[in-house]
Amino acid sequence: MKVEQISIFIENKSGRLAEVTRVLGDAGVNIRALSLADTSDFGILRLIVNDCEAANRVLREQGFTVSKTEVVAVEVPDQPGGLTRILQVLDTEAINVEYMYAFVEQCGGNAVIIFRFDDSDRAIRALLTKGFTILDGQRLYTM
Amino acid sequence: MATYFNEEFETLPRPALEALQLTRLRNALERVYATVPFYRASFDMAGIRPGDVKSLEDLQRLPFTTKQDMRDSYPYGLFAAPLEEIVRIHASSGTTGKPTVVGYTHKDIEVWSELMARSFVAAGAHRGDIIHNAYGYGLFTGGLGAHYGAERLGASVIPISGGNTRRQIMIMQDFGSTVLTCTPSYSLFMAEEARAEGVDIRDLKLRVGIFGAEPWSEAMRGEIEDKLNLDAIDIYGLSEIMGPGVAIECIEAKHGLHIWEDHFIPEIINPETGELLPVGETGELVITTITKQGIPLIRYRTRDVTSLTYEPCVCGRSHARITRMSGRSDDMIIVRGVNVFPSQIESVLVGIEGVEPHYLLIVDRHDNLDTLEVQVEVDERLFSDEVKVLQSLARRIEKEIKDMLGVTCKAKLVEPRTIQRSEGKAQRVIDKRKL
Numbered sequence: 001m002k003v004e005q006i007s008i009f010i011e012n013k014s015g016r017l018a019e020v021t022r023v024l025g026d027a028g029v030n031i032r033a034l035s036l037a038d039t040s041d042f043g044i045l046r047l048i049v050n051d052c053e054a055a056n057r058v059l060r061e062q063g064f065t066v067s068k069t070e071v072v073a074v075e076v077p078d079q080p081g082g083l084t085r086i087l088q089v090l091d092t093e094a095i096n097v098e099y100m101y102a103f104v105e106q107c108g109g110n111a112v113i114i115f116r117f118d119d120s121d122r123a124i125r126a127l128l129t130k131g132f133t134i135l136d137g138q139r140l141y142t143m
Numbered sequence: 144m145a146t147y148f149n150e151e152f153e154t155l156p157r158p159a160l161e162a163l164q165l166t167r168l169r170n171a172l173e174r175v176y177a178t179v180p181f182y183r184a185s186f187d188m189a190g191i192r193p194g195d196v197k198s199l200e201d202l203q204r205l206p207f208t209t210k211q212d213m214r215d216s217y218p219y220g221l222f223a224a225p226l227e228e229i230v231r232i233h234a235s236s237g238t239t240g241k242p243t244v245v246g247y248t249h250k251d252i253e254v255w256s257e258l259m260a261r262s263f264v265a266a267g268a269h270r271g272d273i274i275h276n277a278y279g280y281g282l283f284t285g286g287l288g289a290h291y292g293a294e295r296l297g298a299s300v301i302p303i304s305g306g307n308t309r310r311q312i313m314i315m316q317d318f319g320s321t322v323l324t325c326t327p328s329y330s331l332f333m334a335e336e337a338r339a340e341g342v343d344i345r346d347l348k349l350r351v352g353i354f355g356a357e358p359w360s361e362a363m364r365g366e367i368e369d370k371l372n373l374d375a376i377d378i379y380g381l382s383e384i385m386g387p388g389v390a391i392e393c394i395e396a397k398h399g400l401h402i403w404e405d406h407f408i409p410e411i412i413n414p415e416t417g418e419l420l421p422v423g424e425t426g427e428l429v430i431t432t433i434t435k436q437g438i439p440l441i442r443y444r445t446r447d448v449t450s451l452t453y454e455p456c457v458c459g460r461s462h463a464r465i466t467r468m469s470g471r472s473d474d475m476i477i478v479r480g481v482n483v484f485p486s487q488i489e490s491v492l493v494g495i496e497g498v499e500p501h502y503l504l505i506v507d508r509h510d511n512l513d514t515l516e517v518q519v520e521v522d523e524r525l526f527s528d529e530v531k532v533l534q535s536l537a538r539r540i541e542k543e544i545k546d547m548l549g550v551t552c553k554a555k556l557v558e559p560r561t562i563q564r565s566e567g568k569a570q571r572v573i574d575k576r577k578l
Contacts, residue, residue, distance in 0.1 A: 007528035009521050011558045037530045041537075041555050042521075046528055063560050065521055069528045098529055116528070 001124050002070040003137045004052045005114070009065040010036075010043040020045060020064065027058040032141065033114055035101035048073075048103070048114060050141045072120055073103065073140050075110045075133040083113065086132060093126045095119055105143045107135065112143075145395050145458040148264040148296065149257065152405050153460045157453070160461055164408055165199055167433035172196055172205075175439050178223045181216055182441065202408060202431060203419045207442045210243060213383065218244040224436050234282045235382040242282070245382055246437040252291065254434055258403050259292020259388035265401065265458070266376040267351045267394035268322045270297040275320035275349075277329065278356070279305040284386030285356055289324045292388060298322070305329070308336045312344070319348045323373070327354040327363060331500065332564045334370040345372035351394070353378050355387055358468045358486045362493035363500050364397075377467055383443055384430050390465055395457050399464030406434045409463060410442070411451050425450040428465060448475075448484070476506055476572055479513045481550040485571040488517060491543050497524035498540070501562045507575040515552040517544065520559045 010016045017036070024031065024047075033048040049055045052068065059066045076082045090097065096118040103112035112135060117123040124134055135143075147153045155163070172193035175182040185206045186192065196202065213221060218241075222229065230249050234242035247255065268274065274293040278285030286304055293300035301318060303311055305325070311333060314320070323330060330352055337344040349371060355378035367375040379400050380387035389407060390400035402409050407430050411420045414427040428445045449465045456464060469484055476483050485504060492498045498519055505516040519540060527533055533556060540554035563570065 005528070007526070009526050009533075009556075009558060011556075011561070016558075039530060039534065042533065042557075044528060044530060044533070063558070065523055065526045065559050067523060067526050067528060 001072070001134045001136055002120060003048060003073045003114070003135070003140055005069050005071045005116075006047050006049065006052060006055055006059070007067050007069060008045045008047070008059060010045055012038075012041055012043065017043075017045065019062070020059065023058050023062050023064075024049065024055055027054055029055045029058070032105070032143070033101065033103045033112075035099070035114075037099065046099075046101070048140065052141075069116065070120060072115045072117060072124060072127075073135040074113050074115060074127060075107055075135060076113050078106065078109060078111045082111070086113075086127065089126055089130050089132075090117075090123060093122065095123045095126065103140070103143075107139075107143060112140070145393065145460075146264055146269070147460075148261040153261060153462065155405065155461055157461055160404055161199060163405055164433060167405075168199070168202065168408065168431065169193065169196060171431070171433045171435075171439050172441070175223055175441060179221055179439075181212065181221055199408070202442070203410070205442050207417065207429065207444050208440050209444050210383070210446070213243040214241055217241050219246065221438050221440075222246050223439050224248050229437055231287075233284045233287075233382050233386065235284075243383055245284075248436040251385075251435055251437045254406060255288060255385050255388065256291040256295040258385070258406065259288055260295040261403065262378060262388045262391035263292055263296050263298065263322070263353070265391045265393045265460070266322075266353050266378070267374060268293075268296065268298060268353075272298040272321045272351075273319055273348075274298045274300045274322040274324060275303060275311070275315055275318075276300055277303050277305055277311060277323065277325035277333075278387070284380070284382040285324075288380065288386035288388060289353075308333055309340060312337045312340060312342055315344075315347055315349065316342065321348050321350045323349050323352040323371075325352075325354065326356045327359040327367060327375070328357065328500075328564075330354060330367055330371060330375075331363075334367075335560075335564075344370070349373045351376060353391075355379055358484070360486050360490040360493065361467065362490045366493050366500055379447075379465070379468065381445055381447075383440060384432060384445070385435070389430070393456065393458035393460060399452060399456070399466055401456070401458075401460050401462040401464055402430075404462045407432055409451055409465060411449070412444075414444075414446075414448075422451055422453065425466075425469065476504070476574060478506060478515045478550050478552075481548065483515070483548055483550055487548055488544060489571075491547050492517075492519060492540070495536075495540060495543065497522065499559075501564070502571065503562050504572045505575065506572065513576065515550060516555055517541075517552050518555045518557050518562060520562055521556045522559045525556075 030050040037044045098116040100115045189206045229246040231247040234244045280286030334344045352375045364375045379390040390402035410429040411426040420426045428447045503518040537554040
């Protein structure tokens, strides 16, 4: 039920982000969703791509520090209060959200949010029990 | 059971060794007084004649010789032998101004070769070894010094010199190199390059690495031994005194470097006052050459910081040991009044799991306050997709440096392989202060 995300360490220097997107573009890798966490010294670029293996390989070849993390993609009703209902479930279960970001495409009229939880397995169980839809990698990469 | 290259001299009992030193010292003093105007003038000014030196303790009455004295006598002013007898000239890289120039007679080259051969044996090398000599050949003494020693030992030497790392790795693989000689930072660079080439350097036949020409730490030894799968041995030397092979660790103890006392007399002084320090205390190493003909140096201030011990060693060599260099008294940086040696920072870094010993110190001054930035590369073992993990790593580095050195710094995480790798001596400090 989990989705593979790749994270890239980026120093705060001009042109580094462009270099990542150029490398991925040259390799024919399509970025499906992204978020950039930034600090004064460095940033962490997190990506969902259509071909995780290829992205990982070409970025490493170019000397980037890359890691793979499993995240959870949840369908959120595209209406006021949709996200709150999800967060309430997590709150009740005392599950922490480390970070989250939105997916570019919609899924059948619903928004998709990428979550990184401190306990993914428990989060997935809790959300499924409450009737939410979790998207698997195959579905997401090709959306 | 240890093996020796010259058992008689390497294990000479201390009383005999000291008697030999005194005889050789007195001869050396007579010779420099007679042949080098600089020494005649400086001894006269200090009011001492070579004949006044009747014991080894009297050595401390003699004036020091400094690198500046060598520069002032550029190029041949301190030579004690006529140029007709000089068969080789080396020079040290002058970071400021002119290089310092040294000349060797035929006899000097012979002594150097023997001391380097002794050093190879102490490090665990022997005839039949294939010595991959990646020290630079040229004016720098490293390449030729190790080369002559290897030939004197009767090993097979590959005079590869520095640079072209891919080719070095291919040659080590194909020629079956068993001993590697280079700077410690270059050995790690090689391991990294090999990995990038898909070669695990641990699988090669390398058994011993003899590393010198820059200060390194005990923690870095662990790192090198682990990454290259060999015994990493520290060697010490400087071109002014001879070149590599002035002192070497024995593989039996790996604890302090034996300085070949039948050719050199070591002393440790307080670099501020010039006073001789009690045995065991840390200070600046001063060396007197007692057999050199080309350019004998009396009480030469090496600027290297170490301490001396005369405790017997498990290897059976009777020669004193100097501890691993903790830095150079002129490499030392003073940050907000605290003395900092790059090697101290290095030992903190290698003590933190996953941190590579590639680092850069940037010293600057803002609003009259010194700042120290420590740049550290983030590799895959350290990297996390969570900001807080990386930030806590940076805080941990800052805290450990503060705890060990008492200096506040800012740790900056940078992308891997962005800190410049050096194929010779690594540059570790950039001082931007305009003083």
